[in-house]
Amino acid sequence: MSWRDIERAMEEADVVLEVIDSRFPDITRSRKLEKMTKERGKNLVIAMNKVDLVPRDVAERWIWRISKEFPVVPVSARKRLGTMRLRRFLKRYSPAVVLIAGFPKVGKSSIINVLKGRHSASTSPVPRSPGYTKGFTKYRIEKGLYIIDSPGIIPPEGSGFEAVVRGAKADLVDMASSLILTASKISPGLLKRAYGVAEESPEEVLSAIARKRGFIFKSTGELNLSEAAKVLLEDFYRGKISFFMIPEKTP
Template identity: 40%
Template sequence: MLKLLKSVISKSDVVMEVLDSREPELTRSRRIEEMILRSGKELLLVINKADLVPLEILKGWKEYFEDRGLRSVFVSSREHQGTKILRNSVKELLGGREGVVGVVGYPKTGKSSVINALKGRHATSTSSVPMSTGFTKSLQLVRIDSRIYAIDSPGVIPPDGDPFERALRGSRPEDLEDPVKVAIKLIERITRFNPDSLTLAYKIEFSSPLDFLEKLALKRGWIYKTDREPNIDQASVQLIRDYHEGKITYYTKPPGLKHDKTSDI
């Protein structure tokens, strides 16, 4: 996985790092960003799943990153929003030259969807282009237009950090040692930023994270066979999976954002 990631970076002129709009800071990899910038490649942060977050928050994150010298755009690959701005940003970073764009990011951020959005309906696969030397079957080039090519294989950043961070960065919830602990922390985080999000998504009124997991388990019919209690482990895994699939809408504010107009959106 790391070998493919390095290959995508080395063969690209512009590298797009795809972030989850709900947690842009937690789904960044500073280590990979440093690797991209050290290699002399242009870096573009793509804040994906923009349909899950209010516009004013997206603008706040864009300003936050660009104040730190990081070019960024926000898109919704699922809703096909912002793709023209994405293509124009790539063209600007290439400076009108012919070039290759690669895509990296943690699992579940929507890298493949961003590649498809960039390609559009008229993109064509190609193996015979001037820059194709050294490209293997796992790194196919796709023509975006007459001067831009995309690597049609995303560079997957292996999830790192503590169990909660790894979960939000795309680790399979089934692989977590204690999914309940992670789910409780996720519920606390979601309700802190958007108190009504889980109630709207699941039609469950609850008094605490554990109460939510128990009610979700009962609602789905998930019961431990030994004591007939609600199977909160299964409920926790499902909650984390639903988060990855974009079924839970909430947002975190960029540091320093004192005021937003989300109530007007």
């Protein structure tokens, strides 16, 4: 998925629904997407997903802060929290076509599935121009409300922990190491409790996971840290281990 693909799909939309991670709203917001939306005169709504993974007061601070720029709806697609509210909010723009976009791993597909429900019906490929239809389909959610179900993935950018949160594809051990170092600073003791390690260093945590899961190279007897890193990253994306950033206090 490229920015050009998102731009083409945006031509068909009236509203852009940007899905972000409630644990790291600033990192998972795409200022480029928001700028593109504004420049094209489209409405933008932010779905703050995974709200079940942060304390209520933290979520409220983020909502207060972001809503100065765009409407924000807190949801948890996984727990089905706030999803009806999101649907009702989007109906305010009816009749409308909604493009849903976000970085990988923020839960965009889950939001799409919740909104589609069981009774939605495919209407047509999007956009209609030949050669641009692959992966883009418009669904009727209810009278006057449609969504574009697409790969809609914002190309990940950044490095270190920022790349982890945005679901970038990079060396697994490097990504897991960035995650471990950040988690140990923001939430000391989290990884010790989760994986039974004495120290929260990247090598200690990954080695512990590898030993526990039996990730060992048969030829050398060495621990397979890449497989361990994959487990750690999936635990993080799915919320099995979770920590969050706190915004500035509201006045």
